[in-house]
Amino acid sequence: MNVKPNYAEELLEILHSSLSNEELLDRLSDYHENDIADALSQLTEDERKKLYPVLGAERLAEIFTYIDDPDEYLKELDLDKVAKVISYMDSDDAVDVLDEFDDSTQEKLVEMLDEEASHDIRMIQSYEDDEIGSKMTTNFIVIYHDLTIRQAMRELVRQAGDNDNISTVYVVDRKDVFYGAIDLKDLIIARERDSLDDIISTSYPYVTDHEKISDCIEDIKDYAEDSIPVLTDKKMLIGVITSQDIVEVVDDEMGDDYAKLAGLTAEEDLNETTKESMKKRLPWLVVLLFLGIGVSSVVGVFETVVATLPIVMAFQSLILDMAGNVGTQSLAVTIRVLMDENLTGAQKLHLAIKEMRVGFMNGLVLGTVSFLLVGCYIWLLKPNPANHAFLISGCVGFSLMAAMVISSLVGTLIPMFFHKIKVDPAVASGPLITTVNDLVAVITYYGLAWILLIQTFHLA
């Protein structure tokens, strides 16, 4: 069995050898930029500084797009060299790299770029972070709709040198209005006498530049294309979303949902400072603290129940935890469904009823189990008469079931409500659901204990 080669290590060996610049460049050309990027980080600054001129600005541009913090390395170059490297980058990558510099350096760099590059970068920077325009690149192939197959092929070859994303060839009319798209494969296998129009899809899917990413990403995914065009309101073609962008956006959006479900305001990574982490976590915790104090003051109302029959307090944590777990399950399901599909009112009702039914069935199973288990526990381990024990555990079991049904419903309706009023349900729902569920569970449990155990059966 072959062991998978470690390309970064191979590269380090090559880079540390005493090859001539020409040989070195030839050897490096066989490797992927991502692996060269990995190797770069393991060189000393001096070694890197010797390597940069050998690689040249165009190759460096590609390599730096694979580095997380490219500014660290770009700082080892003169500013005019940095500008040159950036000018070779895909425009969306260039924007990402520029973001790593402070504002004044950014401004200086953009001014040193050629007109086209600086125009593209300023355009992409003009979009809000949650608009799809901020994710597009301006590197794509575009031809006029009235060319012949041969002319189109020639245009493709001419433009392919500067533009990476060639698998879809975009078509505009002579007024530069979007006309359609050609699958490169169809252009390659077309015969010279065929008409270009026959291979153009004129009703091609697109997004408009100011659309919210979260609104259009599901559509974009559904088309499963290598790239999707971005148009202005006036149907001018200004960029494309590549499949790499789609991977990135899907990753970001899901990571965001994940973080929010866990009560973080944004995703965190390994290198964050304590202060940054606190900033992401504290807001939610403060909200929860206040809501929690609210819940506690309601629990305080039932002091006398606990004073009369202390054993009941032992099972409060059980009922609250289970209600919380069930609520989180319903919340997670509802949020994923709300994100993925446009639900009709009937479908929403259907979902809510289904969640309640699942909550009820699960509650029935777990309520019965805990009625029996808790009953035996109180009867045998806390010396109590059997009838007392099972009265108490009946209270626990019933409250558990009731709390689970209501938690399922709350976990479904609250995110739907926030979605309806256009507030991100992933952020807003968590604390509210926890609080409502806690309140419902506490009131059901202690209320039932008060009425049934203390008022009716006079247990003490």
Place this chain on the structure above:
Amino acid sequence: MNVKPNYAEELLEILHSSLSNEELLDRLSDYHENDIADALSQLTEDERKKLYPVLGAERLAEIFTYIDDPDEYLKELDLDKVAKVISYMDSDDAVDVLDEFDDSTQEKLVEMLDEEASHDIRMIQSYEDDEIGSKMTTNFIVIYHDLTIRQAMRELVRQAGDNDNISTVYVVDRKDVFYGAIDLKDLIIARERDSLDDIISTSYPYVTDHEKISDCIEDIKDYAEDSIPVLTDKKMLIGVITSQDIVEVVDDEMGDDYAKLAGLTAEEDLNETTKESMKKRLPWLVVLLFLGIGVSSVVGVFETVVATLPIVMAFQSLILDMAGNVGTQSLAVTIRVLMDENLTGAQKLHLAIKEMRVGFMNGLVLGTVSFLLVGCYIWLLKPNPANHAFLISGCVGFSLMAAMVISSLVGTLIPMFFHKIKVDPAVASGPLITTVNDLVAVITYYGLAWILLIQTFHLA
């Protein structure tokens, strides 16, 4: 401002009009298969049955890959037509479609396919669901390494008819061993007198067929390529992972993490039956119920504390909820970091210390706030002397802080432990963390109340 056209509606209009078959086919060729798929679902069975022969097997193959439950529609075709449609699909899509049929129909269909298609499908089906081989497609362009540029171009044109994924051209030697890859762009702009070897990347990244998806998906994402080759142990090229597959895999993996964080065994969608949903949720809930009863029996030990000083029980929910929230935050951060990177021991220690520090700082803030707020509440609203009130709230505040520090640590160490012993931390950590945190919080709080409030200051 132009309103974005609704292609599915346009298509319905076209399909309901009385165009000749030829005109209809011509109009349909301008639309994306995904939109035709949408329109298809809004036709009656009879309308669809008339449309199928017009579209033909090749186009239908593309359209059906965009339908979630293609078997519903494929059942409207004869079995030999179904086989024909499947034979035109990319092999990974064909496998997905076949999965929708029962075993005997599947077997029948695979036998009706041509040898190449059935070989590819059986190969992909032979991989486990969590192996990268199960996600690959066999539709790619492959050429020999010793061709000229002109011969390579000719091969490309010949193979492009049958294979969708052309943006990377793969290269093998005469023994069919993987040799490297060519960016299609480089082939297109190459001059005829150039040597093919110059544009082949021989140290091209690849995955091996039996690699676990979760182990290699981060690497694949990092290379940001349109496709990544899949090799056997012997370096034979057997398939590629396309960027569409990458989007799908990233989506699945993240969706899975998300579901697990919420205590679901797998992602759910809208159309699931109550039984299926119960099956996904009940296992975790049962585990939590038993652990919860365990916690309750520990809480039961502190019955006398509550009997003596009932007010303390009001704040149990506050401390337990906050500990749970902090634990979930640390868990989420740790799981994402563990998935994304290969951590050294030093980095793990660094992460654990950072999590504790964040927990301590947040705990200090929230502990102080709750000391003040809870103190005022007990002093003013539950008539208690101020010194008693702030002794009790001091207990609450200190326990809250201690619980938050320990929860952060537990939320970090438990997933690391499961990761170390190769158990999925996303599944196993949740219940254990909740339980440990509940226990720690309960023991700290009631223990402190017992020693400080009752034994030392004799509050009652």
